[in-house]
Amino acid sequence: MIGPTFCIKLAAFTQMDLQSFTHSSEKNTTIFTSIDHPTLQEVLRDWDLPSTESGIFCHSFALSLFCVCLGILFESHHCKDMANSVSPISNKEVRIHDSLDELATDLADYIAGLSEMSVKERGFFAIALSGGSLISMIGKLCEAPYNKTVDWAKWHIFWADERVVAKNHSDSNYKLAKDGLLSKVPVIPSHVYSINDNVSAEKAAKEYEFILRQLVKMRTVSVSECSDCPKFDLILLGMGHDGHVASLFPLHAALNEKEEWVTFIYDSPKPPPERITFTLPVINSASNVALVVTGSAKAEAVRLAIEESSSNCTLPAQMVWPTNGKLVWFLDRSSASKLDASQSA
Numbered sequence: 214m215i216g217p218t219f220c221i222k223l224a225a226f227t228q229m230d231l232q233s234f235t236h237s238s239e240k241n242t243t244i245f246t247s248i249d250h251p252t253l254q255e256v257l258r259d260w261d262l263p264s265t266e267s268g269i270f271c272h273s274f275a276l277s278l279f280c281v282c283l284g285i286l287f288e289s290h291h292c293k294d295m296a297n298s299v300s301p302i303s304n305k306e307v308r309i310h311d312s313l314d315e316l317a318t319d320l321a322d323y324i325a326g327l328s329e330m331s332v333k334e335r336g337f338f339a340i341a342l343s344g345g346s347l348i349s350m351i352g353k354l355c356e357a358p359y360n361k362t363v364d365w366a367k368w369h370i371f372w373a374d375e376r377v378v379a380k381n382h383s384d385s386n387y388k389l390a391k392d393g394l395l396s397k398v399p400v401i402p403s404h405v406y407s408i409n410d411n412v413s414a415e416k417a418a419k420e421y422e423f424i425l426r427q428l429v430k431m432r433t434v435s436v437s438e439c440s441d442c443p444k445f446d447l448i449l450l451g452m453g454h455d456g457h458v459a460s461l462f463p464l465h466a467a468l469n470e471k472e473e474w475v476t477f478i479y480d481s482p483k484p485p486p487e488r489i490t491f492t493l494p495v496i497n498s499a500s501n502v503a504l505v506v507t508g509s510a511k512a513e514a515v516r517l518a519i520e521e522s523s524s525n526c527t528l529p530a531q532m533v534w535p536t537n538g539k540l541v542w543f544l545d546r547s548s549a550s551k552l553d554a555s556q557s558a
């Protein structure tokens with residue numbers, strides 16, 4: 214019987230035997246043709262397997278099982294590590310544009326491309342929007358060719374953050390997106406997931422997470438391979454000059470939220486104070502995250518976020534590291550002006 218100590222024993226077995234492994238490899242002999250390690254002998258005894266000459270088969274068998282275990286251990290460890298990782302990602306791209314018009318066209322191409330790919334692969338495109346100037350930047354999607362070529366009926370639209378105000382309030386991110394994009398393209402109204410604006414921020418966050426959980430169950434929104442988090446096809450974010458993204462502000466407790474998918478705040482430094490926001494685990498579980506930032510006022514935060522990502526980072530934008538996804542920065546020359554030459558060339 215393979216007992217629960219199986220993995221531990223095999224792990225112990227390899228740890229010790231690296232030396233003899235290398236040694237026998239150098240001598241070009243068959244690896245592990247005789248079992249001389251007590252831990253492996255113990256494992257084989259537990260399984261009632263022979264331990265000497267006829268052991269070649271057993272050795273290969275044990276070695277193969279060990280490799281499988283190691284693979285599983287590595288994979289789960291890797292995923293866990295990456296979710297809380299402090300190491301810089303390599304799947305990051307910085308696109309710097311000479312004009313806002315050029316940026317807007319590139320952004321529209323990028324979104325249309327991801328939409329096409331997701332619809333082809335999954336039948337849906339789950340996109341999360343934020344507020345601010347980002348919405349005017351994606352305005353080109355209402356124009357030709359995108360208004361005709363994008364498969365709008367397959368879009369499912371969410372908010373990475375929302376201000377807890379009435380939907381017709383000028384502060385509402387929903388209203389901003391509706392006026393700037395959603396009312397101008399043929400999205401299906403029931404695919405637009407706005408928050409409940411009749412309840413407290415706390416309740417609105419809970420309800421929003423509940424809706425998300427249903428959609429993840431149905432796989433309208435995909436699920437991360439490393440956690441149970443939703444895996445959005447695309448999360449679009451802006452960034453404040455203080456480095457905040459969505460409604461995750463510097464040094465705010467919401468940045469540490471690891472369990473909830475959607476959290477709430479009552480003290481946003483940027484008005485209005487009551488907001489709901491995706492948490493970092495959700496943002497970092499997305500397939501694609503785009504950070505769209507323009508203007509010289511944000512140049513220093515851009516530099517810090519792109520060039521100073523380290524273990525002691527404090528800017529929320531520095532903490533945006535999609536675990537298995539891709540991060541693209543869309544910048545204009547002004548916001549990129551403090552990047553080192555190799556980034557901004």
Ligand SMILES: O=C(O)[C@H](O)[C@@H](O)[C@H](O)[C@H](O)COP(=O)(O)O
Nearest residue numbers: 343344345346451452453458459
């Ligand atoms: O609801 C919000 O306030 C936004 O989601 C917020 O995160 C915004 O994206 C940034 O503050 C950048 O805004 P600007 O691009 O307008 O500066």
